[in-house]
Amino acid sequence: MEKIDKVHSPFVVLDIDNIDTDQIIPARFLKSTNKSGYGEKLFYDWRYDSKGSLKLDFPLNRNHSNVKILVAGENFGCGSSREHAAWALHDYGFRVIVSTHFADIFKNNALNNGLLPIEVSPEFYEELLEEAKVDSEISLLVDLSKEEVCLMVSGIRESFKINPHKKQCLLKGQNDLDYLIHLKDEIVAFEKSMK
Amino acid sequence: MMKAQTLFEKIWNRHLVKSVDDKTDVLYIDRHFIHEVTSPQAFDELKQRTISVFRPEQTTATVDHNVPTQKQHLPIQNKESRKQVEKLYENVKEQGIQCFPLLDEKNGIVHVIGPEQGLSRPGMTIVCGDSHTSTHGAFGTIAFGIGTSQVAQVLASQCVLVSRPKTMKISINGILEEHLTPKDVILYIISKLGTDFGTGYFIEYTGEVIDRMSMEGRMTVCNMSIEMGARGGLIAPDEVTINYMREHSKTALTKEELEKWKRLQSDADAKYDIEVSIDADEIDTMLTYGTNPGMAIRVGDSVPTSTGATASKALEYMGINEGKVLEGLPVKYVFIGSCTNGRYEDFAIAADYLKGHKKSNKVTALLVPGSNRVMKQIVDAGLDKVYQEAGFEFRQPGCSACLAMNGDTIPAGEYCVSTSNRNFEGRQGSGARTILASPVLAIIAAIEGKIVNAKTIREWKK
Numbered sequence: 053m054e055k056i057d058k059v060h061s062p063f064v065v066l067d068i069d070n071i072d073t074d075q076i077i078p079a080r081f082l083k084s085t086n087k088s089g090y091g092e093k094l095f096y097d098w099r100y101d102s103k104g105s106l107k108l109d110f111p112l113n114r115n116h117s118n119v120k121i122l123v124a125g126e127n128f129g130c131g132s133s134r135e136h137a138a139w140a141l142h143d144y145g146f147r148v149i150v151s152t153h154f155a156d157i158f159k160n161n162a163l164n165n166g167l168l169p170i171e172v173s174p175e176f177y178e179e180l181l182e183e184a185k186v187d188s189e190i191s192l193l194v195d196l197s198k199e200e201v202c203l204m205v206s207g208i209r210e211s212f213k214i215n216p217h218k219k220q221c222l223l224k225g226q227n228d229l230d231y232l233i234h235l236k237d238e239i240v241a242f243e244k245s246m247k
Numbered sequence: 248m249m250k251a252q253t254l255f256e257k258i259w260n261r262h263l264v265k266s267v268d269d270k271t272d273v274l275y276i277d278r279h280f281i282h283e284v285t286s287p288q289a290f291d292e293l294k295q296r297t298i299s300v301f302r303p304e305q306t307t308a309t310v311d312h313n314v315p316t317q318k319q320h321l322p323i324q325n326k327e328s329r330k331q332v333e334k335l336y337e338n339v340k341e342q343g344i345q346c347f348p349l350l351d352e353k354n355g356i357v358h359v360i361g362p363e364q365g366l367s368r369p370g371m372t373i374v375c376g377d378s379h380t381s382t383h384g385a386f387g388t389i390a391f392g393i394g395t396s397q398v399a400q401v402l403a404s405q406c407v408l409v410s411r412p413k414t415m416k417i418s419i420n421g422i423l424e425e426h427l428t429p430k431d432v433i434l435y436i437i438s439k440l441g442t443d444f445g446t447g448y449f450i451e452y453t454g455e456v457i458d459r460m461s462m463e464g465r466m467t468v469c470n471m472s473i474e475m476g477a478r479g480g481l482i483a484p485d486e487v488t489i490n491y492m493r494e495h496s497k498t499a500l501t502k503e504e505l506e507k508w509k510r511l512q513s514d515a516d517a518k519y520d521i522e523v524s525i526d527a528d529e530i531d532t533m534l535t536y537g538t539n540p541g542m543a544i545r546v547g548d549s550v551p552t553s554t555g556a557t558a559s560k561a562l563e564y565m566g567i568n569e570g571k572v573l574e575g576l577p578v579k580y581v582f583i584g585s586c587t588n589g590r591y592e593d594f595a596i597a598a599d600y601l602k603g604h605k606k607s608n609k610v611t612a613l614l615v616p617g618s619n620r621v622m623k624q625i626v627d628a629g630l631d632k633v634y635q636e637a638g639f640e641f642r643q644p645g646c647s648a649c650l651a652m653n654g655d656t657i658p659a660g661e662y663c664v665s666t667s668n669r670n671f672e673g674r675q676g677s678g679a680r681t682i683l684a685s686p687v688l689a690i691i692a693a694i695e696g697k698i699v700n701a702k703t704i705r706e707w708k709k
Contacts, residue, residue: 085287
């Protein structure tokens with residue numbers, strides 16, 4: 053897994069609540085048996101019209117390359133457990149998603165794929181929306197070690213919380229499978245104790 | 248004295264291998280279900296690390312999400328879908344995992360076959376790479392959906408690393424009117440509490456309405472826990488559970504097992520983080536009008552005034568105006584099936600409303616049994632004839648138009664009254680407009696070609 057520590061980037065805003073995983077990646081694109089290549093299908097039905105042309109009024113299509121941060125409305129990632137949603141966001145180039153809160157399974161899937169979900173207060177979220185209206189090039193600096201996100205220019209910052217184990221995984225680029233494989237003896241002992 | 252515990256806490260603690268820190272636990276998994284869509288990348292991960300499946304006998308595979316629901320005896324037409332199904336067959340063969348392939352008498356939707364094959368048992372921890380794994384909670388289990396990375400964890404170690412959820416109790420008291428179904432109960436709860444009310448929680452459902460519900464109905468309720476954001480939902484085992492297990496278990500129930508199951512109850516003075524009480528009198532036939540399952544109303548109610556940009560976008564997508572009653576809305580598509588309402592009881596309830604009626608010739612109906620066993624039950628009861636005479640035909644089992652990844656899609660702009668679980672934009676096909684409802688409302692919509700009012704439903708069988 054790719055490490056994450058500091059991310060400094062402009063951001064795209066999708067001010068819509070309850071963005072579900074069917075919007076992030078529609079089910080018809082889940083036929084692949086690989087983990088890669090989902091970025092071009094990200095938000096497919098919102099990004100492309102029925103003829104497959106880009107919809108220019110969709111925020112992702114207005115943006116410029118190298119945007120690593122997505123700011124989206126509450127309950128982001130609700131719905132299906134498809135990890136393809138996290139793979140698609142990561143493959144597109146996002147490394148951080150900012151929302152007021154995330155659906156549980158999505159949050160976990162993101163953390164398992166080097167994609168950092170940051171939960172901010174509704175006030176900070178509104179501030180991001182306001183600032184982005186004024187200047188679309190405005191950027192955010194995310195510092196995972198310090199658990200802090202800062203709006204560049206105004207300097208408005210907010211701290212965020214992250215599961216301590218997941219934080220270490222992201223900083224070191226390790227995943228949970230590495231941890232569990234080394235736990236085999238304890239798991240075998242646990243199985244014996246259950247009987 | 249031991250601290251009073253909820254049922255959830257009892258099962259969780261019993262499966263706790265260790266705590267990584269105060270936020271994260273290593274949880275042992277008794278039963279793992281896999282399907283063709285969310286498992287191939289997990290098997291690849293194990294292969295890359297040259298490790299084999301740790302406890303293959305505790306995993307069961309089926310194909311359901313991406314399979315055709317017609318002509319299953321022929322090779323799958325779509326090349327990618329065929330490859331995905333074949334990949335699963337290869338992986339399970341290599342690793343010695345039990346699998347119910349297409350056409351097998353035990354094949355069907357993962358959350359239908361687990362219970363009916365007696366694999367989901369009270370007190371277990373159960374996971375699957377599918378959010379509707381919460382269905383199995385009906386048996387007094389901790390059952391939840393996981394991502395593919397976690398599927399790999401379970402294959403490699405029979406454990407997952409998870410944060411411990413908070414606990415919620417939802418009591419549904421009183422007695423439901425005869426025409427109401429478990430689907431109306433859960434849609435009402437989600438509409439009342441909201442689509443993210445359960446985030447971070449594991450729900451226990453209790454109360455008279457649950458006590459009187461069949462196992463199939465309880466599965467419908469637990470199934471949709473995820474639609475209010477909950478990690479899962481469970482119901483304490485009782486006589487109804489034990490009778491179901493007697494019928495479905497492949498092994499005779501032992502005295503020890505039965506005693507253990509009887510202890511699977513929350514202590515009387517156990518504390519929940521949140522408690523919610525619902526009165527059965529508040530519930531009526533439910534249906535959705537928007538693009539998440541929380542956007543649901545009683546059939547007699549009018550569509551609420553939009554509360555912001557997100558709600559307005561949903562109404563625009565649905566072509567439904569605020570303040571409007573849905574009675575009379577023309578419907579051209581009906582889907583009865585899915586892990587929410589694709590069990591025998593669902594088709595039996597609908598058949599009860601079908602007697603003496605015919606399908607409207609304006610309606611295309613997709614009737615998709617949850618499993619081959621469900622279809623066999625339908626045939627054994629002679630219900631296939633009832634449906635046939637009314638102009639319906641059954642397809643073969645699969646997830647079908649619930650997520651529409653197998654080609655069973657609803658055309659753009661058309662309304663579909665669907666017994667499935669999600670009405671998200673494009674869920675049943677690009678531009679399709681899903682109205683979630685019970686098998687009762689769905690079958691009446693198929694007969695009438697429109698949404699009917701509450702009085703019609705109440706008096707239908709009189």
